[in-house]
Amino acid sequence: MRLHRARPHRRGRIEIIPMIDVMFFLLVTFMLASLSMQSLNSVPVNLPRGEANAMDRKESVTLTITKDGQVYLDKIPATLATEADILRRMLRGPDSSVVVAADSAAPEGIVVQALLQARRAGVAHFLIAVQHD
Numbered sequence: 001m002r003l004h005r006a007r008p009h010r011r012g013r014i015e016i017i018p019m020i021d022v023m024f025f026l027l028v029t030f031m032l033a034s035l036s037m038q039s040l041n042s043v044p045v046n047l048p049r050g051e052a053n054a055m056d057r058k059e060s061v062t063l064t065i066t067k068d069g070q071v072y073l074d075k076i077p078a079t080l081a082t083e084a085d086i087l088r089r090m091l092r093g094p095d096s097s098v099v100v101a102a103d104s105a106a107p108e109g110i111v112v113q114a115l116l117q118a119r120r121a122g123v124a125h126f127l128i129a130v131q132h133d
Contacts, residue, residue, distance in 0.1 A: 043072050045103040047131040060097045060127070061090045063118060067105040071114050080113050087121040097125035 043064045064072040071078045078086050087098075098118050102111045115126065 043075060043101075045101055045106075047101060047129055048104040049131050060099050061087065062099045062101055062129075063087075063114060065100075065102040065106045065111050065114055067103040069107050069110040071110070080110075080117055083114060083117040084121040087118055087123065091122065095124065097127055098123045099127045099129055101129040 043066060045064060045066055062072075062074050064075075066072075071080060071083055073083065073086055073090060076086065100111075100115065102114075118126070
């Protein structure tokens with residue numbers, strides 16, 4: 001005598017919709033995590049175009065000059081008169097470097113004055129930020 005099951009036997013199948021949801025969640029998580037790891041210490045400016053090799057960037061201070069001639073040190077507003085004093089407090093050592101992110105439309109005189117003030121503060125190394133072609 002053979003007993004019949006109440007339910008017919010069905011083959012198992014893989015549901016793909018929940019797997020797609022999990023993959024999108026992981027993608028978004030890793031994208032946000034990688035964005036948060038970037039050091040974004042500058043005010044957004046329109047960098048000049050150029051070709052430069054990627055450099056090892058230690059902990060450095062970002063000197064930003066906007067097209068209006070405003071000066072920022074790691075998003076902290078500064079003037080040319082106070083830049084050297086603020087920069088001295090921000091430098092982490094004698095071989096600290098400054099990343100210069102000057103807008104392509106910034107007045108050249110302001111950029112030069114800002115670099116001279118940074119030199120007065122004791123900065124020996126400058127890195128110029130450019131936008132790759």
